[in-house]
């Protein structure tokens with residue numbers, strides 16, 4: 001593995017200057033209001049109009065140096081160290097839209113950076129950072145989610161093109177595949193070993209032979225993820241990351257970053273649906289508009305106690321996030337980021353549940369209903385919040401990893 005850019009560096013004068021630059025740029029370059037309702041999260045991007053708006057925003061941020069700041073210049077990055085975290089903080093502070101190429105930025109780019117051949121890095125990384133090439137992740141299959149090593153999609157030699165392969169298999173829950181040009185993919189190259197029989201490839205999706213993308217409808221009524229079928233799909237040897245049979249190790253780099261514990265800070269930030277924050281601030285704003293026994297819900301002691309308890313959890317998470325960025329306060333490199341994923345997604349679920357209780361019967365009004373409180377976004381957030389505790393590893397798996405790898409407890 002090559003040395004990762006150092007995201008933990010102590011504040012330097014250049015970093016402070018970069019922060020001032022980001023703040024000013026974001027102030028002067030706020031995007032115009034979206035012509036469509038934005039999704040709550042990048043992986044819920046459903047329509048071409050949503051994608052066009054968000055993709056254009058990512059490109060502008062990239063051109064301004066706010067995306068890919070810590071990647072080397074030869075791969076389209078800014079060539080700095082410890083700058084991306086600052087850009088992310090400022091994008092969040094400015095409440096600008098999020099960066100839509102989330103799987104590309106968060107998972108594909110760091111994996112390619114650490115494991116691809118030089119030529120492939122130069123070819124693929126700039127398009128990921130700018131958002132011009134949308135990426136998806138082909139790990140899960142109908143029988144392989146938490147047990148990722150049981151992947152069955154397989155490569156066989158392509159008789160027509162010596163050295164290259166044909167891919168056959170069935171991936172599922174593939175977020176953003178309906179817009180993706182490329183996929184990161186875990187495949188079986190040997191049936192003799194479970195883990196050592198896996199290899200890791202990048203494969204074109206859009207317009208590539210033998211690839212079928214079928215949208216899946218979620219309980220929200222929206223289509224954000226897909227199943228992807230490969231039938232004799234050509235795969236080039238040059239698209240492999242790492243060595244044949246070492247795909248499991250490469251996948252660990254992806255998962256580490258996906259769970260927020262990777263050494264390369266993911267360029268991402270901002271917020272989703274305009275006007276609504278799925279946090280305590282958003283909950284208080286909602287409670288102010290709702291009534292209990294003829295009075296504002298914010299005056300109800302039970303509502304106040306519930307919001308206070310959530311505020312304490314939210315504050316704790318924010319402080320943990322700060323600790324994770326300080327080298328001297330980190331006792332184990334994976335502990336805080338893994339905790340933040342677990343606690344953050346469970347907090348989101350509890351926030352949304354509290355919002356629905358505060359709304360009362362009005363919580364049954366959904367997005368399209370003009371009378372719905374907060375534009376009907378909280379019921380959507382409630383349904384989406386369950387996906388958040390499953391995607392990137394379920395809460396149970398996250399607890400297993402924390403127990404076994406961080407606390408050193410025996411395997412169950």
Ligand SMILES: Cc1cc2nc3c(=O)[nH]c(=O)nc-3n(C[C@H](O)[C@H](O)[C@H](O)COP(=O)(O)OP(=O)(O)OC[C@H]3O[C@@H](n4cnc5c(N)ncnc54)[C@H](O)[C@@H]3O)c2cc1C
Nearest residue numbers: 137138139140144145146173174175387390391392394396
């Ligand atoms: C919103 C969303 C987006 C997603 N996007 C993608 C994507 O883009 N690409 C992709 O490849 N996948 C994606 N996924 C799939 C996701 O990674 C899997 O759903 C997840 O890894 C769980 O796998 P599974 O669904 O097969 O559940 P299973 O592994 O079958 O688990 C079922 C239940 O059993 C529990 N369980 C399983 N094993 C253990 C164990 N050892 N100990 C304790 N409990 C256990 C689980 O925690 C869970 O509660 C997405 C999922 C969601 C919800």
